[in-house]
Amino acid sequence: MVVLNAVLHFVAAIGRLVLGACAATGRVAVFAALGLSHIVRPPFYGRAFLRALVEIGFFSLPVVALTAVFTGMVLALQSSIGLSRFSADSAIASLVVLSITRELGPVLAGLMVAGRVGAAMAAEIGTMRVTDQIDALTTLSTNPMKYLVAPRLLAGVVALPMLVVVADILGVMGGFIIAVAKLGFNPITYLADTMRFMEAGDVISGLVKAAVFGFVITLMGCYQGYNSRGGAQGVGAATTSAVVTASVLILALDYVLTEMFFTK
Amino acid sequence: MTETPKIRLRGVTKRFGDKLVLDGIDLDVMPRTSMVVIGGSGSGKSVLIKCILGLIEPDSGSIEIDGQDVLRLPPHEREAVRAGIGMLFQNGALFDSISVADNVAFGLLAQKKATRAEARRRADEVLAQVGLAASVGDLSPAELSGGMQKRVALARAIAAAPDILFFDEPTTGLDPIMGAVIDGLIVEQVKRMGSTAIAITHDMASAKRIGDRAAMIHKGRIVWEGPADRLMDSGSAMVDQFTHGRRDGPIQMELRK
Ligand SMILES: Nc1ncnc2c1ncn2[C@@H]1O[C@H](COP(=O)(O)OP(=O)(O)OP(=O)(O)O)[C@@H](O)[C@H]1O
């Protein structure tokens, strides 16, 4: 009897967790749909969009650039250690360009921006929520979803692919530096190999991923901030949740998108 | 025929979780008059105003503005009703990412009632009315003192000359002279501009200056309603205890012993 009760409690707890997760997913989906619908319906807030674009795109450049360069360098170094046994020289160039454009460019840029921008967005919107500023917007004939959320979502979708273009170039450059300066490759041959193995499909799939990640990052930042409760502590919790949920979603969606693009 | 009230509440009820905050509020506010709402901290005054504004959805009851039940209006019509209401939030709620002048001009620009230049001129004008120099307009809200923020919030609320005005503790945090100036400004909005106002206040002097009528809310209900100048001799033991600030009386503060 006691055992049966314990089992029932356990099952009930799992049920509650699953239901809670479904409800949360539903709320995020509704929020996302609402935000998207405001992107296409006037009035448009051009200033808010540009401000978000600069914040996400421009100010993330240094951190994304550094991440990309070092990643490219490490890739070249690691693969030279692993591949030298097979003496396939062109393999290093191809490995670097493939991994950067397909995977590491978008994923690493996404994770860095999630930490930077997702957190800042959740904190800003969360503070506006707990200090009644979002209510004040409503009383001043301004829809907060349209004024705060829609421009940020759009800016995320636009800015991340641009950042990833930069990350792709710098990542390949990082690999090039190590290959030429440390591993003694001929620069011309290395570049020629790089160009030979770089494919439009890889780059484009990476940019599509970036756009999706940009949406996820800004969505989680806005959603967590918008729904934060309870003063400074609530805003802090919202900030953490925004970064964690966005990062996990980026990695999960990366798998889903790779499956879609590369397995027939 | 008697005039229809500008604002008419019937049985407005709101609970948060299992906490009953509003328990069937009935209240009428006639056009071009001001109603002062008093009541203990946490008695639901701010929630009441947010319900009328549509920021909080009441669980039951009806809220009529100009005879229209706003709770049953479609969203865009409700939007239109809301555009005619100015609100001063208890903590100011100024937008801290834009300048003071942009804050004051925000509603005018959002409602497309003015061009940028006109809105800026109007902002300077209203800032002057609340006793702030035009140079303050270029500062950011975080650079102002608490009392100045309150005045900017007041300026923002009245900038579009709304039909209905809500003030959530307009004079809290102001010195007595500035408090009197702000009270005067509120009275002027009602008397000269013909607005209808609801003001929440804990300041009895201010209540008598602003209010035509007054109501006291306690435990989610209106326990007294009458002319504001009768606040000090209302004949209600609860109001008496509140307005005279006595420790003992029918209202027991929930303090831990
Ligand atoms: N969003 C909310 N969620 C849960 N509870 C809330 C919410 N807003 C208000 N409350 C509760 O409702 C009650 C009334 O709050 P309200 O802000 O209306 O008080 P008040 O009368 O304005 O008090 P004060 O004079 O201190 O401003 C409080 O007990 C508060 O805890």
Ligand SMILES: [Mg+2]
């Ligand atoms: Mg209050």
